[in-house]
Amino acid sequence: MKLKIMDYNNKKTETGVDFDSLENVKKIIIRVISGDEVLSVLYKDGTAEDFDSSDTRARDYNDGRYILYAPDMFINRIPKFMRRKSSYDMLKWIAEGRA
Numbered sequence: 001m002k003l004k005i006m007d008y009n010n011k012k013t014e015t016g017v018d019f020d021s022l023e024n025v026k027k028i029i030i031r032v033i034s035g036d037e038v039l040s041v042l043y044k045d046g047t048a049e050d051f052d053s054s055d056t057r058a059r060d061y062n063d064g065r066y067i068l069y070a071p072d073m074f075i076n077r078i079p080k081f082m083r084r085k086s087s088y089d090m091l092k093w094i095a096e097g098r099a
Helices: 089-095
Strands: 004-007 013-020 025-033 036-043 049-054 064-071
Touching: 004 036, 013 049, 036 064, 064 089
Parallel strands: none
Antiparallel strands: 004 013, 025 036, 025 064, 036 049
């Protein structure tokens, strides 16, 4: 199943990242920019890939960022990430210590 990211209107966009096969992934970072999620993947071979939920953003305001997945740091927030209803939910849950 592919990871989906949200824009500021909570519209989901599918990425090319399959969360059932992450063996080549070193780290996944989510940035929330003006309410839009941007997913960045760093692979073990040193390459990187970005997925942006919006192509109509007029301004870039950095609302926050967090590590979604990093096995060497024992971080895997994907199950919680799949239950969010807005692009700000994970930022809120992490700040509250619930993710």
